Amino acid sequence: MSSTAINKVVKMMESLSVEIQEQIAEHLQEYISDLQDEAQWEKSFQKTQAKLVAAARNARQEIAQGKSVPMDYEQL
Template structure:
């Protein structure tokens, strides 16, 4: 079932020559994929946000207490 927004988009696409329609659809696919990726990232971040904040607070407290050590990048 097409909404009026989708119907408007189809009307706009139909005004373009076929090769521009294809290019436009490809751009839309990429744009939608990016939006979906951002939505997944936002959902993932919202699920872990509390834990990330707690970990950052612990790290800050450990650093202030002198318990932190410099990271050895060669061991990564």
């Protein structure tokens, strides 16, 4: 799939030296990889969000009922 924006970027890059094209390509690959990682993280978070909310509610309930004790950071 090709868009007008992609075509414009390709034409702009073609006017540059090969060395600069390679630098740009490397930056774009890193940027796209970061975006893919972020999208995967968001997808994973969405799958577990209901469980996280339930765990937080459970923790609050246990605190209110006196079933929990403060964390001893010295034991970590």
